[in-house]
Amino acid sequence: xxxxxxxxxxxxxxxxxxxxxxxxxxxxxxxxxxxxxxxxxxxxxxxxxxxxxxxxxxxxxxxxxxxxxxxxxxxxxxxxxxxxxxxxxxxxxxxxxxxxxxxxxxxxxxxxxxxxxxxxxxxxxxxxxxxxxxxxxxxxxxxxxxxxxxxxxxxxxxxxxxxxxxxxxxxxxxxxxxxxxxxxxxxxxxxxxxxxxxxxxxxxxxxxxxxxxxxxxxxxxxxxxxxxxxxxxxxxxxxxxxxxxxxxxxxxxxxxxxxxxxxxxxxxxxxxxxxxxxx
Numbered sequence: 001x002x003x004x005x006x007x008x009x010x011x012x013x014x015x016x017x018x019x020x021x022x023x024x025x026x027x028x029x030x031x032x033x034x035x036x037x038x039x040x041x042x043x044x045x046x047x048x049x050x051x052x053x054x055x056x057x058x059x060x061x062x063x064x065x066x067x068x069x070x071x072x073x074x075x076x077x078x079x080x081x082x083x084x085x086x087x088x089x090x091x092x093x094x095x096x097x098x099x100x101x102x103x104x105x106x107x108x109x110x111x112x113x114x115x116x117x118x119x120x121x122x123x124x125x126x127x128x129x130x131x132x133x134x135x136x137x138x139x140x141x142x143x144x145x146x147x148x149x150x151x152x153x154x155x156x157x158x159x160x161x162x163x164x165x166x167x168x169x170x171x172x173x174x175x176x177x178x179x180x181x182x183x184x185x186x187x188x189x190x191x192x193x194x195x196x197x198x199x200x201x202x203x204x205x206x207x208x209x210x211x212x213x214x215x216x217x218x219x220x221x222x223x224x225x226x227x228x229x230x231x232x233x234x235x236x237x238x239x240x241x242x243x244x245x246x247x248x249x250x251x252x253x254x255x256x257x258x259x260x261x262x263x264x265x266x267x268x269x270x271x272x273x274x275x276x277x278x279x
Contacts, residue, residue, distance in 0.1 A: 078104025
């Protein structure tokens with residue numbers, strides 16, 4: 001896991017602060033990448049953490065498939081649902097605000113995204129996740145990490161992972177759908193938060209794409225508040241949220257290098273991502 005923590009500390013926006021939710025994300029990503037390495041080497045891979053060094057019952061530090069079953073740190077079980085059973089206070093001095101304990105939420109999201117699962121969580125969300133494979137899930141997780149700022153919360157990971165999945169596999173892909181379903185399973189996000197491709201295309205258009213002279217137009221056919229952000233292909237935000245007016249909006253990206261980027265639109269809590277080529 002030390003290697004995984006090194007990867008996290010060298011992410012695009014800096015290390016995730018080791019306190020509260022950002023610290024829980026730090027621990028979760030370390031478990032995610034450590035487990036991904038274990039499955040890559042195929043040396044007795046499994047969904048528990050620390051089983052080779054942690055001898056007290058139940059014989060491991062954490063379980064990604066069943067967080068509530070593990071002893072975690074300080075002899076406490078982990079939550080599998082955001083702010084559900086066993087969720088630790090993020091302001092408590094114990095475990096730096098639950099960094100090891102609350103990592104169970106992110107761990108369980110990754111497990112479900114990889115292999116799938118169905119059931120009802122602690123806040124009565126009924127879910128049915130179809131696994132997309134650990135290989136695809138780890139790519140989404142890595143790109144998600146590189147979008148997060150040091151004080152990121154779970155909702156930021158939710159938003160970033162959807163951008164990552166849309167960029168990697170398409171805005172109308174099954175992979176993006178399962179990312180959202182897996183977060184719903186652990187109590188974060190809204191199944192209806194994604195805008196369908198047809199809904200987007202009927203209300204927002206981007207042209208020319210590729211751009212001409214690093215200028216393009218976003219035409220908005222909505223009266224609702226609409227914003228957009230720009231991310232590079234590695235998932236790093238290069239332009240913060242910009243409000244759009246109804247009608248035509250001319251966007252100048254003269255300071256941005258030529259390449260492939262991702263526009264993330266937000267409309268009343270719903271979002272959609274679209275690829276943009278800047279020449």
